[in-house]
Amino acid sequence: MSPDPDGTDAAGPDTARPSAADNPASEAEAPPPEPSAQALPALIEALLFVADGPVEASALTRALNISGPRLQGALEPLAKSLANRGMRLQTGPEGLQLVTAPETAPYVEYFLGLEARRRLSNAALETLAVVTYRQPVTRATVESIRGVNSDAPIATLRTRGLIAEGGRAPGPGRPLLFVTTQRFLEHFGLEHPEDLPKLPPLEESEAPEEPDEPETADQPEESGEPGTPQPTPSTEPTAGQRPATDSVPPESRSPKSSG
Numbered sequence: 001m002s003p004d005p006d007g008t009d010a011a012g013p014d015t016a017r018p019s020a021a022d023n024p025a026s027e028a029e030a031p032p033p034e035p036s037a038q039a040l041p042a043l044i045e046a047l048l049f050v051a052d053g054p055v056e057a058s059a060l061t062r063a064l065n066i067s068g069p070r071l072q073g074a075l076e077p078l079a080k081s082l083a084n085r086g087m088r089l090q091t092g093p094e095g096l097q098l099v100t101a102p103e104t105a106p107y108v109e110y111f112l113g114l115e116a117r118r119r120l121s122n123a124a125l126e127t128l129a130v131v132t133y134r135q136p137v138t139r140a141t142v143e144s145i146r147g148v149n150s151d152a153p154i155a156t157l158r159t160r161g162l163i164a165e166g167g168r169a170p171g172p173g174r175p176l177l178f179v180t181t182q183r184f185l186e187h188f189g190l191e192h193p194e195d196l197p198k199l200p201p202l203e204e205s206e207a208p209e210e211p212d213e214p215e216t217a218d219q220p221e222e223s224g225e226p227g228t229p230q231p232t233p234s235t236e237p238t239a240g241q242r243p244a245t246d247s248v249p250p251e252s253r254s255p256k257s258s259g
Contacts, residue, residue: 031065040070041078045098054095054182079191090191092182102189120156127153128162132184133199136166136177154178162187 035043043064048055061071075096079089082098090099100108120128127150130142142150157163166179180193190196 034065037070037074040064040066040074041081044071044074044078045082048089048096048098051097054090054092054097056095060096088191090182090185092185092193093179094182097182099186105189120160121153123148123150124153124156128157128180128184131157131163131178132180132196135179136169138169138175138177140175142178160187 044060047060047063057068057071061068064071075089075091082089086101086104087098088101090097126146127142130145131137134141134145139150139154142154154163161181161183163178163184164181166177168174169177185191185193
């Protein structure tokens, strides 16, 4: 075996040295130690800050080497610490992320040179409201509530990323179900889906007043003595009074008793 110019022996195929690619486990880094309770909120904030989008809770627990309950317990103090700052902790269907506070939006847009946000049309807002409070909801349900065709508003909302497909409904045709997205929360400055304003209570519809029962002439007063039979008012016309036969349908007239 002849030495190489650099002074090392040339290894043959039978004596090749193992590389990191041959044994990935040898190069795998050990997970970091489990953080203390005091350091955990700051670590979560740092990971969410460097992430380029929403992060699932399971990814955070793996990165921090903690359990799910410990993560949930640290999110509340983190959210409280951000409440008086320019950031918010947002929890949506796609995960957790840091977003700017709603009140900073005009300054952030001006600083970044962003165009003014296009406003949604009334039709799109109506459609979005139905999806928000009835989700998951089908297109047919949206149209039945609005009373008009909703193809265009639904297409606009999907293009803006405010709603998305959320599965299919059981039944004939398996129609698509629509739900709101994390972008919806960002658009309206919400931290949680539960922060949606509550719908006002429906006012009780005024029930139609029931017509008063017609007072019967010569209605006898009830006797205070129990068991006393009450006289039945006569249905025969009095003298000089014409029987009201014109207003009673023939089929509803009762034959007079021959007594």
